[in-house]
Structures are given as structure tokens and as C-alpha cells.
Amino acid sequence: MLNIYDSIPDGLLQAEATELYALLGKPTLIHLSGENPQPLFICTLLHGNETTSFYAIRQLLNQYKEKNLPRSLSIFIGNVEAAASNVRRLDHQIDFNRTWPGTQHSSCAETDLMNTVTDIMRKRKPFASIDVHNNTGKNPYYGCVNLLNPHCLQLASSFSDITVYFTNPKGTQSSCFSDFCPAVVLECGQSGEPATIDFVARYLDTILNMTSLQATGSDSRLYHTIAIVKVPDIIDFGTDDSTELTLDSDLESQNFTRLKTDSLFARTRLDTLPFVINNESNENVTDEFFYLDGGDIRLRRDVILSMYTTRAEAIRQDCLCYFMEQINIA
Ligand SMILES: [Zn+2]
Numbered sequence: 001m002l003n004i005y006d007s008i009p010d011g012l013l014q015a016e017a018t019e020l021y022a023l024l025g026k027p028t029l030i031h032l033s034g035e036n037p038q039p040l041f042i043c044t045l046l047h048g049n050e051t052t053s054f055y056a057i058r059q060l061l062n063q064y065k066e067k068n069l070p071r072s073l074s075i076f077i078g079n080v081e082a083a084a085s086n087v088r089r090l091d092h093q094i095d096f097n098r099t100w101p102g103t104q105h106s107s108c109a110e111t112d113l114m115n116t117v118t119d120i121m122r123k124r125k126p127f128a129s130i131d132v133h134n135n136t137g138k139n140p141y142y143g144c145v146n147l148l149n150p151h152c153l154q155l156a157s158s159f160s161d162i163t164v165y166f167t168n169p170k171g172t173q174s175s176c177f178s179d180f181c182p183a184v185v186l187e188c189g190q191s192g193e194p195a196t197i198d199f200v201a202r203y204l205d206t207i208l209n210m211t212s213l214q215a216t217g218s219d220s221r222l223y224h225t226i227a228i229v230k231v232p233d234i235i236d237f238g239t240d241d242s243t244e245l246t247l248d249s250d251l252e253s254q255n256f257t258r259l260k261t262d263s264l265f266a267r268t269r270l271d272t273l274p275f276v277i278n279n280e281s282n283e284n285v286t287d288e289f290f291y292l293d294g295g296d297i298r299l300r301r302d303v304i305l306s307m308y309t310t311r312a313e314a315i316r317q318d319c320l321c322y323f324m325e326q327i328n329i330a
Contacts, residue, residue, distance in 0.1 A: 001113050003028040004120075013058055013065075017051040020077060021084035027113055028077045029120065032061075034069030039124055040208050041074045041181070043131040043173050046096040048082025048089060052188045053132030056200035063205070070209050071127065076117055088317050095317070097131070103171025114176070122180050128155055128207060129177040130184055132200060134191040137252045137309035137321075141199070144185040146175040148329055151182035151213040157220040159186050159203050162256065164306065164324065166225035168280045182213055187307075223256075223304060223324040227277050227285060230319045235274045239310050241267070245274040247310045247320070255305050255321075265290065266297045273297065275320070289323065 003009075003026055015023050031039070044053040057075060079096045082089050089095055099110035101118050121129075128151070143156025144164045156163040164187075167175070177183040186203070188196050231237055237245035246267040251259075259265070268274050275297075277286040291300050308321035 001109070002026065002116055005030045006032075008032065008061060013062055015058075017045065017048075017054045017083045018086060019084075020045070020054075020080040024077065024080055027080065027117075029117060030073075030075045030077070031124075032069060032073045032075070034072040034208075036071040036127075036211075038127045039072035039074045039121075040204075041076070041121055041124075041126040041129040041177070042204065043076045043078065043129070045080065045083050046078040046131065046173060047133060048079040048084070049086045049191060050088075050132075050134035051083070051191050052134050052193070052196050052200055053186075054083075055197040056132065056204060059197060059201040060204050060208070063201075073208070074121060074124065074126065088313070097133075097173055098169055098171040100171050100173050100176035102176050105171060114173070118176055121177070126177070126181040127210075128182045128184070128213065129174065130155065130186065130204065130207065131173045132186045132188060134188050135307050135309070136190070136311045136314040137255055137307055139187060139189055139255045139307060141189060141196075142187050142256075142306075144174065144187060146172070146178045146183065149182070152178065152184060153220075153222075154213050155182055155184035155207065158206060159184070161220040162223070163220050164223045164225060165327070166280075166322075168225065168228060168278070168282070222327050222329065223306070224327045225280070225306070225322050225324050226303075227279050227289065227323040228319050229289075229321050229323065230276045230278070231274065231315055232276055233316070235270075237274070237312075237315070244269050249310045251305065251308050251321075252310060255308050258302055258304050259299055261299055261301050263299050264296050265299055267295050268292070268297055269295060277323070 011023050094110045100114040141160040142162035143159045145152040145156050174183040174185045235245050236243045239247050239249045277289050279285045290297050303323040306322045
């Protein structure tokens with residue numbers, strides 16, 4: 001189920017993300033010792049087509065080839081099988097970032113794997129946990145936290161001046177690890193950008209060299225995820241008028257901007273709303289956000305979008321977008 005190594009596996013620093021399955025064969029946890037024994041935990045490829053983190057880690061490890069790590073590192077390389085096909089997850093798999101302890105999924109191979117990794121890492125008392133992702137739509141870089149405590153917020157604000165606080169979905173790696181160490185998720189825009197790989201490698205190196213996490217007075221913008229917008233499987237959708245639900249691809253450039261009450265969000269040929277919107281308590285709140293105006297689907301209130309995408313695979317396997325509101329913690 002899981003490989004465990006105490007050194008860098010041969011070939012890892014030369015491998016492409018698509019080659020890891022051939023090289024490693026299964027999810028892999030690598031412990032590397034450094035001067036400070038309390039490890040930094042980094043998670044990569046929980047989603048197989050989000051490769052920025054793997055290349056950033058490869059770059060970081062290459063940088064320390066000839067010298068000691070300032071702090072021990074534990075690296076979890078997750079869905080290598082999906083990475084071989086460059087997809088988020090394979091059809092027979094359950095999402096590797098929804099199956100950590102606290103998950104709503106019943107027990108399965110993926111929950112067993114995440115339980116094992118969590119048990120091992122909990123005992124090692126990590127200095128911090130960093131999980132790195134990409135998105136499919138156009139989004140700025142941002143950090144996500146599950147707790148509004150100073151150490152989690154510092155991990156996020158060291159990465160970007162935009163931070164998102166979320167409690168749903170459940171079973172994410174960051175929410176699980178937040179129970180025993182400061183944890184952050186980095187959302188690094190679209191996969192495959194060399195400049196992003198450099199940026200993430202520098203961030204990881206910064207955290208690796210920190211001796212402590214201190215609360216810093218930062219002026220980062222903080223958003224709270226208030227709802228997740230899904231398209232039911234039975235609804236056929238696209239970006240032209242031939243489908244039951246017509247999505248607006250222009251909204252992909254509107255992530256992290258405010259959409260005003262009454263603005264047009266999508267169009268439909270149906271006479272009911274073709275979305276399911278759940279709030280953080282998993283209540284269906286679709287009617288609080290949208291109303292139908294002829295075939296137009298309009299917003300009932302102001303919202304701020306994130307992760308909006310019109311890519312079918314991302315919508316089917318995850319969601320259409322999240323709605324957020326800005327919050328202040330003084
Ligand atoms: Zn992801």
C-alpha cells in the first residue's frame with residue numbers, strides 16, 4: 001500500500017511526474033534527516049495532474065544534494081498511478097484529498113493509506129505541513145487554512161497575500177494535519193508553469209529554514225469559503241447553447257472578484273436550477289444564491305468566486321466553483 005524510504009529513491013530526481021508510477025509503483029513516504037530533527041511535511045500529487053509541487057520538491061532536493069538539510073523533511077508522494085495518466089484521479093479511485101481522517105467516505109484502500117501516513121507523521125510531530133495543488137481555472141496564487149490560528153496564517157501569508165479559510169470539503173490532508181501541526185494548502189494556479197515551480201521551491205526553502213513560526217502582522221486578504229457549487233451528474237452542460245446548462249467561460253477570469261447581485265451566472269433550458277449549492281454544514285442552499293429569470297440563472301446576492309472552471313473533468317470530479325466572502329480578523 002505504501003513505500004517508506006529513509007533516503008531519496010534512485011532516479012527520483014531525474015523522473016518526470018508521469019514516470020513515478022513506473023519508478024515507485026505505489027504511494028511513497030520519504031523521510032530525510034536534517035539538522036533540526038523536527039520534520040517539515042510536504043505532500044505532493046494528491047491529485048495526479050497537479051505537478052507543480054513534485055517539480056518544486058525535485059528542485060529543492062537538488063539544491064541540497066551537496067549539503068545538509070537545515071531541517072528534516074518528510075515527503076508524501078500520493079497518487080502516482082493517476083499521475084502516470086496525467087489525471088486528477090482514476091475512475092476506480094477515491095479522491096486522495098478527501099480520504100484523510102475526518103473523511104465522510106467509508107473505509108476503503110484510500111482511507112487506509114491516509115490513516116497510515118497520518119499515524120506515522122503524528123508521531124513525528126511535524127514543524128508544519130504543506131500540501132501543494134494546482135487549479136484548472138485561472139486563479140491567483142493563494143494559501144488555504146482550516147484553522148485561523150497565527151501559525152497556520154503565517155504559513156499561508158508567507159506564500160501569498162490571499163488566504164482562504166475553509167472547513168468543507170471534509171477529509172482533506174490539511175484539515176486532518178491541522179489537528180497536530182500548523183498546516184496549509186498552497187493553490188498555485190495552473191500546472192506546468194516553470195515560474196510557479198521556482199516560486200514554490202523558494203517558498204518551501206524559506207519554510208525549511210525557519211526556526212519558528214511567528215505571527216506576523218500581515219495585510220493579507222482573508223476569504224472564507226461559504227458554499228460549494230456542483231453540477232448534478234444527470235445534467236448535461238457545456239459552453240454553447242446546445243446543452244441543458246450553458247456555462248460562461250468568461251467567468252474563469254473572474255476568480256477572486258466580486259460578482260454583484262442580479263448578475264448573469266449561466267443559462268439553462270430547464271425550468272429548475274441545474275446546480276446543487278451546499279453550505280459549510282452541507283445544507284442545500286441553492287435558492288439562497290440563484291434565481292431563474294426565463295432561461296437566465298442570476299445571483300440573488302453578491303459572491304466572490306474561486307476555482308471556477310468550465311473544464312468538464314474538473315467539474316465532474318470536483319465542482320464548478322466555490323463561493324466566498326471576505327472576512328476580517330483583528
Ligand atoms: Zn488538487
